[in-house]
Amino acid sequence: MTGYLIRRFGQALIVLFFVTVITLLLIHLFPGGPVRAMLGPRATVAQVRIFNHLYGYDRPLYIQYLKWIDQLLHGNLGFSPKLNMSVAALIAQDLPKTIVLVLLGTIVSLLFGIPLGMYQAVKRYTVGDYVLTGVSFLGYATPTFFIALLLVEWFAVDIHIFPPFAPQGSSVGQILAQPQGLVLPVIAYSFVLYALWSRYMRSSVMDNLVQDYVRTARAKGASERRVLWGHVFRNSLISIVTLLGLSLPSLVAGAIFIEVVFNYPGMGLAFFNAAEDVDFQVLLGFTVLATVATILGNLLADIGYAMLDPRVRYN
């Protein structure tokens, strides 16, 4: 396992290298170069030259790359002139809040998706299964922002149970102090994920229920409940773990549409605003962070795999 982790870490470094190189090249693809993007179209040639020199954009690419990497390694992800704060500070401020939203949403979606997916597999082709399948398809097909708007319409505008806006504040504590504001964003976020988990769990459990080992368990005299929870459950989770790992990047990238619709002060909203303002330092910093999260998510999925399935041994 240790050897495997070392090898995966090496691979991760290579992926990071390519991502950072491509990201750096992307900066230069802005019309008129990065400085134009920063200063706007009315900046004079002299201003551009001064800024180019100031930020080092007149140096050779590899020097720029090395300097940027050096900065990254020192935790300096850039500076947003528009927000007048460093990208690192922005992340430090918004990331915990996004993690709260995404984590809560994921947990809620798993709590519903996994048992209901199992229920659907056991009661396949019954009314209950068809109804839940309809719900899942709705979750897949409806755009997230539309679900969010509907929830606001029903629960905030029509019957005033929950506030239409997410809690505001700069710290996690402030967010958690207004739990009623979290309800709608969390529901909206978990709905799509619920559809995903329940469909995968349904097909995974259905695949496992017809396996020979299930017949063996029944031949031992095990009850259906025991067969399901003692044998099928763990084997079915194996395929879910991969998906879970792959969904990890959203912990960092945030749920952009949810955050925008509810005005939730997280990474997704910050990213959205940065994209609107062409605040590319923020965009770059977030991209690098999302890359790291993706790689980590994959790694965690593989580790989860090995824990669930004894046949998987990484060496």
Added chain:
Amino acid sequence: MAPLLEISDLRTDINLRRSVVHAVDGVTLHLEAGETLGIVGESGCGKTMTALSVMNLLPAGGHIVGGQVRLAGQVISELDDEAMRRVRGNDIGMIFQDPLTSLNPTMTVGKQIAEAVQLHREVSKEQAMDRAAEVLDLVGLPRSRERISEYPHQFSGGMRQRVMIAMALACEPKLLIADEPTTALDVTIQKQILELIDDLRRRLGMAVILVTHDLGVIAGRADRVAVMYAGKIAETTDTSTLYANPRHPYTEALFHALPDKAAETRERLYSIPGLPPDLTHPPSGCRFAARCRYAADRCREEEPTLRGETAGHEFACFFPVGERERGGLVVSEPGPVEQALPPAPAAGGAVLLAAEHLVKDFPVTRGAVLQRRVGAVSAVANVSFEIRTGETLGLVGESGCGKTTIGRLIVGLEKPTGGAVRFDGKDLVGSRGREYRRQRRSIQYMFQDSYASLDPRMRAGAVLREPLEVQHIGSRRDQDKRIAEMLGHVGLPSTAVDRFPHEFSGGQRQRLGFARALMLSPELIVADEPVSALDVSIQAQVLNLMRDLQTELGLTYLFISHDLAVVRYLSNAIGVMYLGKLVEAGPADEVYLTPAHPYTRGLIDSAPVADPAAEHAKVEAGVRGELPSAIHPPSGCRFRTRCPLAQEICAEVEPVLRPFSVNGHQAACHFPLQPPVAADATATASAPTPLP
């Protein structure tokens, strides 16, 4: 006293979406305590469904629609779910065909066995685990205490089946149902497992139902046999009577389709024409009538009942074959045989294919960052043989002996690590480009699994056209002509071109696979287990076809199989492989009748034959233990770890092939079962010229 198990007029249906399969249709059976009942039949005959009905473990849509199952006087077919759960695993234990998929991959074997104990006994976890270790001891698993915390994938196939048996026996059931318990195992392991079941039956005094397609497996193990066909019992009696005097034409046909006896005379195998009936709409009258060579009008109109001329031998036929019985006295007489074919083509042509010192190692790598090569699986180690034009060389051995790798090396699917393959005198390994492509036409491969080896989205016509297209042969019209001709050769209708692989039966698919291999008019066909997935009657059809086309087209075969009887039937020469080595080779009958190598002897003794007397005569024969790792093969003679004759020299000096007759019979053994002949008496060729 009432019998332990009584099945009366059992009927089981399986509901499909639009139809109902009458899988078991009026089966009546009984079983005494301590007795072994064999249920035999081809796939789809309802033998497994009968077994699953007893357990009430039918697949989705399946349910018992009539009849009764009584266990020790209690009607268990009418119990509710909860009461039935107390019977399963407690009164009746069951083991299944594939021990790998039948065990939960994510649970330790100890826990899986302990679960069975905990479900039926008021015991603590520790006590259940103790019991698990105890039953693992009972089934002969070495170091059972340590191994209870291992997972199924850490066990070999044979050991996994032992674990399955241990699980089924953990609560000391009165009845053990074994559904094809050895079909997925090698013959040597099969023998060990069958012996274990037999031994446990005696020691624990339980009854056993042995469900199998293999008449050989039944012969040595069952007290009584029920032959099933199309959901019904065709014939039932005690084992020795059935084998000596089968009365139902279906039973007789099954025996005649076996290659065991025909191997000596090389007569044509009897193959049952057609396919079993569709059980959604079973035919009226006798269900076998459409395939029966003795059927008369009455058979198609009226359904024969299961009856007998003497007690204890019942059959469902109006025109029984065999001898009439009076008072249990049986006069056996061989049934009619098909017209005999000339013996396997007398060859003596030029050497077509020569394998010279073939070596194939598969690297084993380890390491965190850099994948270091730490060793190699020695799949083929210095194997030489020759095949002459028009001959058949049969390669036999347990799985993992390297026989398939040799086949793949010869058709060019693998590159040898060392040695050479010469075809018609030219080196195959070194050739490249156009020359390589041209040579490949002459050697074609026939696969074991005809279903998996055909593209499911290609019609038969496209499957057959592809080799011609790859090799740019002929216009489209020429290709069409060739396809039609080839379908005729293998006995498929010309309308088959538009069908997809799943629209063929297993036997037809294998014919299609054969036709594909023949499209390029090859000289050599490498056939890797071409009949091992087929039922006996279908197997006979394919073997006959292979023989016919060999004579007609002058084909040469390299025939790879684990089944000695099949190999002997089809081959002029046999090569026996063990762990990458060719340990014995020579004329088929010589190797089979007078083997020189203890491994060959063991292999022959392990293979069950459909003759109860012969089976019972084989006591304590066969090959012990399991195949060692090919990463660290034993020093000296690779077979020594399992050899009853091994001495010190076997570990130190690797034996070389020595001649045992002037016909090219060779074996590599320090202590052969017969004295070798003087070395200068034979040539160096490993492939023999056929016997006069």
